[in-house]
Amino acid sequence: xxQNRRLVAGFTASGAVLCLTLSADGHGADQYIARxxxxxxxxxxxxxxxKLNAGFPQSGSGAGEExxxxxxxxxxxxxxxxxxxxxx
Amino acid sequence: xxxxxxxxxxVVLQSTAFCNIDCRYCYLPNRSDRRQTMDLATVGRAxxxxxxxxxxxxxxxxxxxxxxxxxxxPEYYSAAIEIIDEAKPDGLAIHYxxxxxxxxxxEAWIDLFERHSINIGVSLDGPRxxxxxxxxxxxxxxxxxxxxxxxERLRARGYPFHVISVLTAQSLHRARDLVEFYWRLxxxxxxxxxxxxxxxxxxxxxxxxxxxxxxxxFVAELLSEAAAQDTPIEIRDFARxxxxxxxGKPEDNDLVVPLRIVNVAWNGDLSTFxxxxxxxxxxxxxxxxxxxxxxxxxxxxxxxxxxxxxxxAEIWRGxxxxxxxxxxxRVCGGGAPVNKLSxxxxxxxxxxxxxxxxxxxxxxACLQLASTADSRFELTRSM
Numbered sequence: 001x002x003q004n005r006r007l008v009a010g011f012t013a014s015g016a017v018l019c020l021t022l023s024a025d026g027h028g029a030d031q032y033i034a035r036x037x038x039x040x041x042x043x044x045x046x047x048x049x050x051k052l053n054a055g056f057p058q059s060g061s062g063a064g065e066e067x068x069x070x071x072x073x074x075x076x077x078x079x080x081x082x083x084x085x086x087x088x
Numbered sequence: 089x090x091x092x093x094x095x096x097x098x099v100v101l102q103s104t105a106f107c108n109i110d111c112r113y114c115y116l117p118n119r120s121d122r123r124q125t126m127d128l129a130t131v132g133r134a135x136x137x138x139x140x141x142x143x144x145x146x147x148x149x150x151x152x153x154x155x156x157x158x159x160x161x162p163e164y165y166s167a168a169i170e171i172i173d174e175a176k177p178d179g180l181a182i183h184y185x186x187x188x189x190x191x192x193x194x195e196a197w198i199d200l201f202e203r204h205s206i207n208i209g210v211s212l213d214g215p216r217x218x219x220x221x222x223x224x225x226x227x228x229x230x231x232x233x234x235x236x237x238x239x240e241r242l243r244a245r246g247y248p249f250h251v252i253s254v255l256t257a258q259s260l261h262r263a264r265d266l267v268e269f270y271w272r273l274x275x276x277x278x279x280x281x282x283x284x285x286x287x288x289x290x291x292x293x294x295x296x297x298x299x300x301x302x303x304x305x306f307v308a309e310l311l312s313e314a315a316a317q318d319t320p321i322e323i324r325d326f327a328r329x330x331x332x333x334x335x336g337k338p339e340d341n342d343l344v345v346p347l348r349i350v351n352v353a354w355n356g357d358l359s360t361f362x363x364x365x366x367x368x369x370x371x372x373x374x375x376x377x378x379x380x381x382x383x384x385x386x387x388x389x390x391x392x393x394x395x396x397x398x399x400x401a402e403i404w405r406g407x408x409x410x411x412x413x414x415x416x417x418r419v420c421g422g423g424a425p426v427n428k429l430s431x432x433x434x435x436x437x438x439x440x441x442x443x444x445x446x447x448x449x450x451x452x453a454c455l456q457l458a459s460t461a462d463s464r465f466e467l468t469r470s471m
Contacts, residue, residue: 005315007457008322009330009465016467020330022315023462041415044455045333051458052334055465078209078250078279078324 092339093391094143094347099150100363101134102126102354103164107156109189109231112222113254115287116154116367120226125160126354131168133381134352135175141387143347144180151185154363155354158192162200169204183207187252189223191231193238198245208249209279210239214266218259239273250277250324257283257293260302263309271317279324280310282445286430287368295441303445307453329450330458332419341421344407346391346400356381358390361403362426371433399425405436413438420447 003024010018039047105116105124118124138144150172152165169184176182185207193210201208212235213219220230242249251270253259259266270278282303283292294303314323332340342348343362351359351366357377359366365376376399378390390396407422414420420443425435427442457463 003318006320006466007311007315008320008327010327010334011331012467016469018330018334019320019466019468020457021464021466022457022460041451041455042418044459045418048333048455048458052465078207078252078277 092345093388094141094345095145096138096141096143096148096347096350097145097342098349099134099138099148100154100349100351101131101150101152101168102154102352102366103152103157103160103168104155105354106159107189108159108191108225109156109223110226111224111254113256113283113289113292115284115289115364117288118367119155122159124155124354126352126356128164128167128171130352130354130356130381132171132175133356135172137381137384137387138350139175139177139180141347143387144177146179147181147183149183149185151187153187154351154367156189156192157186158188158197162196165200166203185209187211188238189231189235190238191234193241195241195245198241198247201247202245208242208247210235210242210249210251210275211254212236212239212251212273213253213256214259214262215269218256218262218265221258222254222256243274248276250279251275252279252281252324254281254283255294255303255306257296257302260294260306263306264313267310267313267317271319271321275321277322277324277327282442284427284430284442286364286426292441294445300444300449304449304452307449311453311457325446325450326454329419329447330454333451333454333458336419336421338411338417338421341407341423343424343426344403344422346396347387350387352381353377358384358387360390360396361399362424364426365429368426368429370429399435402435406434406438409436409438416443416448416451419451423447 005022005024006019007022008017009020012018103126105118106122107114107116107119110119172182184204187209188211190210190212200206211223213221213223216230216232219232219235223231223235225231239249251273253266253270283289283294285292285295311323311326314321339345346360349360349363351363353359353366357366358379358381359376360378361376369375374395376395378393378396384390403425406425406428410420410422411417423438423440423443427440428437429435431437431440431442
């Protein structure tokens with residue numbers, strides 16, 4: 001049995017880890033290249049938020065009781081964060 | 089966004105402008121000058137101004153950067169941290185950090201890191217050939233061996249660190265090598281910067297590379313390789329882009345909101361917006377220093393400085409244009425002023441190469457992956 005593939009997609013305020021899980025099948029690099037140009041970026045973002053909310057229906061913010069920590073710096077170095085939040 | 093000020097989330101302190109290595113792509117103009125070191129009185133005055141500000145929140149990151157901080161001895165930072173901790177208001181949690189080239193890390197440094205739970209970022213461009221192609225000493229010798237010796241000391245002590253890699257055109261065919269290399273080191277996070285046209289660095293191999301298609305391909309390959317590893321490690325750029333996409337708002341762009349980031353140069357000069365602006369001189373000779381800790385009665389004095397007023401108006405015009413023209417605005421908030429200025433000569437311009445590589449490519453990759461039928465989000469307490 002092949003294992004699913006996972007990418008760390010973010011952290012929550014309490015230090016939990018949000019992962020994007022992908023099927024082990026059919027994910028060569030070609031499938032990671034962006035497509036979907038028929039839809040605008042805002043509408044694709046809306047679809048993604050809907051998908052996240054569908055997975056965690058308890059809250060409008062996306063992850064049940066867990067508020068996604070929005071790490072928004074553009075910086076060229078990672079910001080300081082409590083070490084505990086970085087330990088997966 | 090024009091009306092927003094703060095809150096202060098990050099203070100960048102340039103303990104020294106000097107660096108013991110001389111990377112080909114570095115933007116700092118005075119990195120060979122050992123004399124440019126911040127004295128402790130300047131640290132104290134900066135702390136007073138910042139802690140008296142009404143724009144503080146309950147947490148603050150303080151990062152020593154913009155020069156190699158470890159060329160100043162550990163005792164300096166012990167004293168600086170003592171000064172800052174004594175001056176800080178009750179209830180304020182400060183997280184300290186160093187961004188270092190790693191070459192000088194020894195046991196005494198790790199003792200200091202442990203004492204103050206300092207967040208450590210090591211700049212490491214990948215396997216030896218990629219790293220040494222650009223990260224060289226002034227005698228032309230590569231810095232890989234010494235940087236890796238520093239990393240090995242951190243690993244031997246079990247001290248967590250993240251890595252930041254600068255991608256050049258040479259990196260674009262090496263996604264698998266990079267993933268294998270970084271996964272072996274076990275950092276907490278991997279940040280992928282791009283070689284930028286910025287201040288002293290007037291050329292980027294990446295900006296010439298295949299109009300961005302090669303970079304898109306690289307990101308796809310890297311994510312594919314990373315997802316296949318047994319142990320997930322955060323790729324900073326994927327995670328923060330996904331966070332923007334999931335929960336971001338345009339006003340989260342800290343680079344265009346005054347005082348979200350406070351930059352203090354070695355001599356006490358103050359700036360805000362992008363940290364790199366401190367080192368930059370515009371084509372018309374203008375600087376982006378808005379005051380000095382010795383002259384300001386309050387941190388907000390810099391908001392009344394004519395140079396600030398002029399720069400801020402130009403930055404916000406650029407943000408407004410981004411909002412009108414770019415469908416990525418919702419998850420970007422108007423880009424990075426220092427890159428607009430470095431690439432176009434203006435702060436009020438819109439799309440840059442930096443935008444394309446660090447924002448659009450990653451947003452597209454996140455949207456692509458999350459929209460596949462078999463992908464799903466999961467929340468875990470541990471990996």
